Structure formats: C-alpha cells, structure tokens
Amino acid sequence: MKPFLHVYALRLRHSWKFILLAAVLATAGAALCQKYDLLRMSDAELGAYDQGLTFFTRGHPRSKDVVIVGIDDKTLQGIRDNETYVRNYGVYPYSRNLWARVFEHLVDEGARAIVFDGVMDERGTDESNDLALAQVLEERGIPLTLGFSINAGQPALPQVEPVNRLAHAPPPPAPGVRPAAGSEGGEDFTEFAETEGPPPLTPEEVARALAFPVHHPGLTLPSLEQKPGDTGARLMRHPVPPLPALVRATPGFGLVVQEEDEDGRLRRTRFAYSDGANTYATLSLAAVADLLGAERVELMPGKLKLGSRELPINPDGSAELDFGGSWKDRFEALSVYAVLEDWARRQEHQRQGTPYVPVIPADTFRGKVVLVGGLSVGTSDVKSTPFQSDAPGLVKHAVMLESLLSGGFITQAPFWASLLLTFCVALFSVALITLVRVPMLELAWPLLLFFGFFLVTGLFLEHGRVHLLNAMPVYAGELAALSAVAFNHVFANRERERLRLAFNRFLDKTLVDQLVEQQKVPSLEGETREITAFFSDIRGFSSFSERFKDDPKALAALLNRYLTRVSSVLMRHGACLDKYIGDAVVCLFGAPLNMPDHAVLACHAALAVRDEVEALRAELKKEGLPDVYTRIGLNSAEMFVGNFGSEHLLDYTAIGDGMNLAARLEGANKAYDTTIMIGPRTYAMAREHIEARELDRVRVAGKEEVVTVYELLARAGALPAAKRATVERYQRALALYREARFEEAARVLKEALAADPDEGPSRALLARCERYALNPPALPFDGVVSLEK
Template sequence: SDIIIIAIDDQTFKACKDKYPFPRSYYATLVENLNEVGVRTIVFDIQFTEPDYKDPEGDQILAEAIKKAGNVILAGKVVRQFTRGGEYSFADTPIPVLMETGADWGVVGEIQDPDGFTRRYLIFEPLSDSFIYSIGMKLIFREKGLPSDPDFHFEDGYFVFFDSTGNERARILAHRGTRGYEQTVLINYYGPAGTFPTYSFSSVLDDADFDLKEDEDTDYMELFKKNSIYPYEFRIALLADSVRQERAFTALAMGDTEKVESIIQEENPFRDKIALVGVSIEELHDNKYTPFYEYAGVRKLMPGVETHAHAIQTILDNNYIKTLPLQTDFLLILLFCLVTVISVVLIRPIAGGVVTILVMGVVTFVSFYVFKNNNIWIYTTPILTGVFISYVSDVVYQFLAEQKEKKKIRSMFQTYMSPKVLKYLEEHPDAFSLKGEKREATMFFSDVANFTTISESLPAEELATVLNKYLSPMTEILMSYDGYVDKYEGDAIMCDFGVPIEDPDHAWKACWAALDQQEKLKTLREEIKRDHGVEIYVRMGINSGIVSAGNMGSNQRFQYTVMGDAVNQASRFEGANKVYGTWIMIGEETFERAKDKIEARILDKLVVKGKTKPITVYELLAKKGELDETMDKVRTYFMKGLECYWNREWDEAIEWFSKAIEVRGDDPPSRVFIERCKLYKQNPPPPDWKGDFVMTTK
C-alpha cells in the first residue's frame, strides 16, 4: 500500500520532552521532515481548530511549514447543535492562520453503527447549500487529479466525480442502508489494527535538530534525508539489508554518491507515501471498534486514523463491498422464512427446529462465503431474525392449534374413553382422523334382555337409577380395555375397539371386556334385584372388520363413530343371542383374531337379515385357559352334534346335543339344534343346503 500511518503512541509519550497536547512546532517539524524524506501527501487526523495558547508562535511556524510543503490536508468537523429553534450547524475549520496557507481540509466525523462498530466512512456532509468532504475524500480528489470541490452526480448507486473539463475521474459506490442510499461507503477492512505500516510520531520528529529525551534521541530521520548531516559511511552502516549495504559501500568507494543516495532511498519507508497522522494511544480515546476487534481471539481496538487508511485504500482499489438489491433481500427473507414454516408444519417443531438451525447455519455460511470471495454483503441479520421469528411463530401457532385440537378432542371423547387413551389422543392428534378413514376395528353391542318389561315395572326416576347402576360399571370395564364408547341408546351400549387409535389387540380386548361385564353382572344383578326388584341380564354381540371411522352428522351436530357391514353384523349378533339362548356371540373375524386369548364354541352358520352369505358365529365362553371342565365337555359334545347336523345325520346329532344338555343340566343352544333336527327329519332342507340358518328378524 502507498499509505503509512504516523501515530502518536506510547513511544511518543515516552520519548518527547513536552506533554500532550504537543506544541504546534512539533507538527511543523513533522511536516518538514516528511517532506524532506519524500512523502507524497500528509493528511492530519488531528484538528487544529483552536489556537495554541501555550506557544502562540507555534501556529505561525506550522502555517509556514504547511505552506512551504503544499501537500498537507488538514482536519475539521461539522458541528450540529440542537436548540429550541431547531438545528444549528456550522463548519469548525482549522484556525485562520492555517486556512490562509491554502491547504485543503476535510471533516473527520466518525459514523458508528448501533452496535458501536465503525463500518461506514463519510463521503461528505451536507451543510447549507454545500458539501463538506471528509479528509479521505480530499485525498482521493488529490490522487485522482480532481479539484477540491468537484462536480458530481449520482448514478446506479455510485457517486461519479468529474474534473473541470467534464471528464469522469472517480466513481465511488455508496452504501445502501435501510432508508436508501447514504453519502457513505462501506469500509472493506484489510485486516486488524496494525495492518498498515505504522511509525511513531516521535521517530519522525527525531532528526539532528530535534531533541528527544536522552535515551530516545537517535536522529532516525537523518538516515533518509538527502541533506543529512551524517556522512554516508554512517548512514550506510544503519541500513538493515546487508546486500544493500554492500552495494552502497561499493558505490561510495567508486565515488558515485548519487548511486549511494539512490540505494539508501530504496530502504526509505516514507518515499512517495501517503502519510496519515493521528493518535493511537488509548488514553486519547480515538480507538474504534471494527469487524476485526476480536480477530484471531485477540481483542484489539483500531486507532481512528487507521480506519481512515482502510477507507481510503478501499476507494483507491475500487474494492467496494456490494449489497444485494432491496427486492432480492426481501425475496431471500421470504424464501428462508417459507422453508422454516413448511419444515415446522411438515416434520413437527423439534425436527423443524433442527432444520431451522441448519437453515440459519447455511445462511451464515453462504453470507461469509460470498463476502470473502465476492465482496457481497448479504444482510444476514434480517434473514436470521425472520427465520427465528417464523419458527417461534409457527411453533406458537401449532401449540395453540394443538391446544384447540386437544380441547376439541377432550370435548368429543372425555366421557367415551379411558383417561389413558384420551391423553394419548391429546398428545398425538395425528394418530387418527376426524374426516373419515378406513380402519380395522372390533365393535361391541349390548342390550338388556326384556328391558321393556323392566321399564314398565319401574317409575321413571327409579328406572334411571337402575340404568346408571348398570351402565357405570359396564362403561368402566369397556374403557379399561381401551374401548371407545360410541353411544348409549337407553339400555343399549355401542363400543368400538381399535378406533380412534389403532390397536392390534382390539379383538381380544373386546372379548375380555364382554366376559368381565358378564362376571360383574353376577354381583350387580343381586344388588339391583335386592334394591329394585328386577333382574338384569345382558346380551352382547361382537364383530371385527373394516369400517369407515370419523365424524358423522351435520355441520351443527356430529359425532365420531363407525359405519359399515361389520358394524351392522355386530348389532345382529347381539340380537341373535335370543335365538340360541346365549349371552355373548362373536363373529368369525373376531374369533380368528382373538382365538389365542379366548375360549369359544361354534354356534352356527348364520345368514343375518339382509344378507345372503352365511357367517360362522361363535359363543364366547371364557378367557384362554379359564374354561371349566364341565363347559369344555359341553363344547366337545356340541361340536360333534354340529358335525352330524351339517351332515344331515339328525338322530346322531340329537344324541350328541342331548349329551351336552345332560353334562351341563341345560344347554340352550343344544335344545335349539335338537328342535331343528326334529324339524328337518320331517321336512328335510333342500339338496344345496350346507348347514346355514337364515334369520328372518333383526
């Protein structure tokens, strides 16, 4: 880089005899020494807006040095004061004696972002009808051959500057902020503090005429001055490069002093450089937070003068940080927010949270990548904020929707199923559908025998008491096996197993629930007989199959229920118990699914009303392994009787059915088949008869 920094640093405070603020004569010496060693331009980041009261003559000395040099840019500022009458602004320029030198000047105002970091550099400040340019821009004008206050216009995000003949000489990319383009440029920092070559202010003062403290006075600048008081031998000996030393001594031996001077100037760090003069010592509070504040794990503020250097180098190199068009920013925010929302909706909040973190990681990585490789600054904060807010909003919305769904589910099911199943439904609302779906289930129907007679014998209030005493324990048993109580119709109960939650054990659970109910009825029957004078016997029908499950009804009133042939058959089985004198009848599908858990016997090949195809039906006897020996013999004899019956061996069938009755004392199904055998002996069934029995009633 052509830029170097002359810093008032700790070494300066240690070496100089005077305390800060230094006399203006110090700065005059600085200007003279830098010009003697060939500096191209001197830019002060130090304001001389007040006279030097300690040494009034120092202002004149500095003015003379500046005028003689002709390559100095001074610093000032625009002061803005707010009063009751409004804003009052004025330019606080260098003192008149310095302004009379004809030296150019610019403002040094710093622009801090809300987080306190310096990322932008001022191009100009508007003041009344004019523009006050920054010291960096004044240097750019000088480097580009532009006048001090050039004409310009704004074009496609660039400030374009023209010389006096109308030729374009500089094009500077303006930063587009949240409110549009600004009169600022984004600083593309080249590194942390210390990136630019930096020399102590005291070192530049240190020549033969300027006295530092005894241990610090080395006359450093005499090494590079062409009119140095030191002989060439001494100056050559101070060169750092041994090869260069050898070349210089050879030239000196040949008497070629011009070549000696040329070799010495090769090591001159000031020759043809742009020197920015400012302070770096922390006590003077001109150090700034920059994006490189914690670079490589080291926290280090950057001197304000070096931020000018980075901004100037950015403009000289046309190394601008670009931003995306505003509409692109909005599209990116919308895109990533949509990705977040969709992911949360499709894969639920926890997995959606992982996707959200990945999205934020991708956005961050891509933004760093394109910034590093393409100098494009993607506004990641709005995108990340939008993604985060989208995630939180979606989660909150889903939470509220789930709470609403849970409330809806609870209102629909809380009196129809066990708390365990209800809790599962609330926590897994997607485990079932209210809109209607094909499901495999087992249906249970029960009805009190001779209920019409019972209801006619009891007052309404007492009948309600009897029903409650009966229905409450029956419901508890059904729910204990995860049954969903579909509906009550007077004394009748309809209960579904396997809906609304899928349950592979729905068949045997329905059977066990029926058996437990019959067992409970033994004690309950005595209690109701004692208290109300009536006996309760209950017939039950169970069937399994494919049903349509979901909300059924009108827009104003609906209920979760099941429909289908399997449902109708379960209802028919309940009623068919009357024909056989049984209490629990199950269908073939139920038996096949539950046979490892139950004891049952075949009853008949039954064709229910409205159907033509026979269904094998069974009487449910007991849980697996709990069938008593007597009933087991009855089942064996009854099965032999059925085989004879299906083979039209009527007398043999009657014999086996009679044995079943004899073992048990009474067996209603055997009595039914004995009567059928007698009937068929007199009126044989048609030749195509296969043992089925057609019901003519529901």
C-alpha cells in the first residue's frame, strides 16, 4: 500500500465511529429541518430548485402543439381606438360576442381545440351577446374548454356521477334561442330576438357539467377548502356556475384555481380537486382529456393516465411544471386583436369579393391547441414563475397543455432516495474532512459542496426531469463538514499537546513546532524512511568513571554537563535525541521531522559537536577534571522508525542494519585514531557540503559486508592547506596499498607523518604496510580490513 493510503487507512481505523455517527446525526438533523421547515429549509429548497430550473432546463424547443392568443396591450389599445369594435364589443372586459367571433375564426383556421383561461359566470349588460356565444358554440361544434372558478360563499353542488361529455354525444341545442340575420357597422353580427330565454339550470345539471370523472385509488385529492391564512376561517369553496346558456352549450369545463407555492410562485400542479361531493379537473387536464377522448382521468401515486397516454407524476399526485425557459421563447403568442382583424378581413372578402390578405399566416392554428387568455398587465392576470416574476397567468396552462400532450412533468425523487443521497453526502463530507485534514479543504469544501450538488441536481433536472431535494443534502453535508472540522481541531489540539509532550525533550522547540504543523503524527506502528543516525561515545569512559568511584554525585554532574552541551548542539542542528546509553549519545536526523538534507545536517552537527567538546575539554583541563575526548559515527540508510516498547514505556527510535552500522563506525574510530567516521551513503549525500577523505574498506564486527568508510574533516572549503596536503598524501598511499605496493605506500605515509606527526590514519596504515611488506598477504589482495569491536 502506498504511504499516503496507509495514512488514510490508519485515520479511518481510528475515526470510523465518529464518521458514521456524524453522518447519521447530520442526516437526521437535515431531515428534521426538511420535515418541520426549520432554518427556513423550504425557502432554501425552493430557491435552489428555481436556480437549477432556470440554469439547466431553459432552451426547450418551441411548442408544436400549443399557440397562445392573448389580450395584450395591442388588443386593449386597438379595440379602444376602433369605434366599430367599441360599439360592438365594448371595452375590456369585452362582451361575449367578441369571443364568438374569435372562437369561430380559430376553428375556421383549423384549431384542434380552444382552451379559455377565464370564467364567464356573470351576465353581460346585453344578454343577447351571451346567447350569441352559446349559439356559435352549438352550431359550429367548437371544441372549447372553458374555465370556472370557486368561491367560499357559493352553495354546494349536489353529488353526481360525473361523465366526460366530450367523449360522448354532443348535448342538444339550448332551447329558446332564435337567431335573426342582420348587420351592423358593415360587419356580419348575429342578433337575437327577445325571447323568454332558456329554462333555469338545476344544480344537478350544473354539477354534471362541471364535475369530471377522476379515478384516484391510493390518493386523497386536495380539498377546495379555503386556506386558513386567507380569511382566518376554514371554509369549503364550491364551483361558481357559468352562464346557463354556456353550461348547456360548452362541451368542456375545467377548474381555474390558484396553485402558487407559499412564496407566490407557480411551480407545480395537483391536476384535480374535490369539494367533498364531486371531483373537478383543472382546466388544462380537462382540455387534454377531451382531446384524447378519455372518459375519465386516472390519478394514482406516481402515475397519471389519460386514455392511452400515461405520464409519471409525484407519489402524492402532484407534479412540477417544466417551464423550459421564458414563455415567449417556448410558445408562439398572437394578439386577440390580430385574430379579430383577420376575421374582419375574411368577412369583408366574403361580402365584397375583394382580395383577402390575412393578418395571420395560414396554418398558424391548424392542428394546434389554442390557449386564449390575458397577456397584458391590464388584465390583472400576472403571476410569478421561476423564470419570470411578472409572467401572465396563462403560462401555467400553456406549460401543462404542452406537458400533457407531448412532453412530461418534472417529478420529485422519492423521499427515501433523497434521504439516502443526503446520508451519502454527509458521510462523504465528514470522511473527506476527517481523513484528508487539509485546512484549505476545510475552508473550500462548503463552497464546493454547494456548487457540486447544484451541478448534480441540475443535471438530474436537465436530463432526467427529476427533482432531487437540494437543500436537505447540502444542509447535511455542511453540518457534517462542520462537525468534521471541529473534530479535526479538537483532535489536532490533542495531538499537538501529545507531540509537544512526547518530543519536547528530544527536539528543539522550533522543530517541535514544525512537527506539529506538519499535521502528521508519528505513527505508532512505525514507518520506513531514510534517515541519518548519530552515535557518540567518550573514549575510555570506564577508566574515566573510576576516578569518581567515591564521588558518584560529581560523576553525574560532569556527565550531565557533557550531555547537556552535546545535546544542545545536536538539537540546534535538527537532531531528534533518541537515547543516552551512559555517556553515549544516540540521535536521529530526518525523523520524526522530514528533512531531505538530513545527511548534511548530521555532518554539520557532528563537526559542531567536535568543536563544542574541544571547548569543554579545555574547560575541564583547567578545572583538573578528566578528559572527555569523544568519537562519533554517522550512517545514512533506510530504517524503520516509530514508537517501540511496551504498553508501559514507549520510545521513539529507529531499528535496522543502518543503525547498527552507525554504532560500529563510532567504535571504528579507535583503529584509525579519528574523531568522526561516516558511512558511504552519508558521504554520497553530503559530499558537496563537507571535506572528507576515504579511510579504508572495512568489514565491521558482526557483519560480512564490506563498507567503504570516510573521515569527516570539516565543512566544505574549511580544511586548512596543511591538512589538505596530508590528506592528499594519504589518498596516494591508500591507492598504492590497494595495489599491494606496500614499500612505496610506506614511503608516502612517512612523508605525511613527518609533516603531521599526529596524523592517526597515516600512522595506522603505515603499520599495516610495514607488516605486509615483511609478511605479504595472500593473493589476490583486496585491501579489506576486518575490525574488531
């Protein structure tokens, strides 16, 4: 396993219980906020949904099924400026004969069906205009679905067995209507003679016209009960009957009801409602059911069925509206005034036989469902959608018609799926922060979580038309991340104190601070890394201590003085004190603090210790105290470092052959009368920063491996010229020695000793050359020396 993966595995082993608990608690907290709308969760959810909808779902192709004909500003102004139109239709709200002309012309232009987003439940000032509309609907068989409203003060309708009238034979003509031909203002308007009028409607007749057969197994339809916030009282609202003539003449009716969310925006529909006695389909649903010839609406958890067409919806019988962008981009919209002008030109053409130049291109309405309603702010039908704060109210019906005919709705993912996703987000968040432990990630993750989950839920909206709850997982992720940050800081503070207590005695304070800030706790199990081991010992300590056999306290004081001076120098150079073995000092460079230049630091530290000991020796000599001549061994190698010991006592140290060789090199100084001996890896890593010479190739005690050893002399560039000349002579003599040219090597060594009588390595090699000159070694000669302990 790679080292960083091993670290994560150890962290997971120590913190998995916390990770799991934090994820569960964060999920539970977010779910409670979702259920009880704590921390304004509903506002956050709606806001996130709107952002995802507007960012990811815009750009739907222009509708091929639905065309809007609206009362826009052009209509209001155009009719107002036309005396003939004002005389015939009045000003807004227009008399019903205007709609007779519009509906008739739309059918003549090939409209598949007409959906009127409005109600006609109040008698006009001229009842003949109302009858004119009814007559046109009957005689032309106009496929109209008309809206009806509800009111709390309206009497309840009796319970009836609803039947979709458009799926059956058309109703008989309304009695009492007698058309009389005539003309007014140069246009062909039908006038009605005064009659006694149609017989009054019975409540049962109204109920059968307005109620719609809705089969809803497993669902409770939303009630038409008035919201408590509206008036403070809970009252059931009942349908307001349209004009009697229209009840008998209009083939279909649909409920026009406000379905805004609490913030006033249109986002979803419930399709059908109940007043406790009958069921009523919303305007768009009733219209499409008629178009598809469905005898009833089948509304089930997760499914809406209209005849042979089946659409997925939410389990509660609702669905989110797929607006698909700005309504102006989604739907073709024409003015009622343009339709009226087009009708008038056709009438003129029929009377006078003049060329007919249509206002609206041919086939604009052919095969389309035409939605008629208010577009201008002046019609007081302005609603807010996720895409627009001042959209006309009929946009909702247009989107529903499109979705029911050829598209689909946005459905909410099952709550269990959102809950599972919430748990996964919380678990990932707390695991990520807890295991990685990078401060920048702790700061960046909440922001990354928000944008990342926004992207995920947006892609579900765009490609799957599925609404995943956004706020609940993000809340859980943020809460989980916050708990992980708190855990990390508590854990980090605890670990900092533990590290300080564990290493303050062994490392310089600044190095302890660096170790703490590395945020990597030395592993109890240990780790393999390349380090440099340092061993030092006082020459002849046994005889040294004999002088204090009657005064051990003085011995302890002197030894403490020596160890303090040496240890201080080592710690200033980055050493980690491993242990004291009597007078011996053992330390590590490169652990627990990672030091790429550990070999260089160890060499410089050894030279500094040599200088410090020389100063101490001078002080002790003046005080009449024993000498503390010190030998040092350094070796660099991959070693296993960590806390070793028992449950009762742990020690941070290193083990391995590299450690043993460092100890052997310290002892090998005796054979060459040197102070600091270093191993080959140490020399290779530090050679650019030190002055050193190759001493020999040796086989140390207890090992068969041949090792090239070096004497550390000074920092780079600090070797005196005289010493450098001595070193050069030694190197020449060593080369002759390895060629078995012992007499020649001896002459060179004698020259070196003549210049520097205290040159220990030259003296040791000279003795060996003279011995081999008298008693030559067996051939082939390898020049390797086996050293005793």
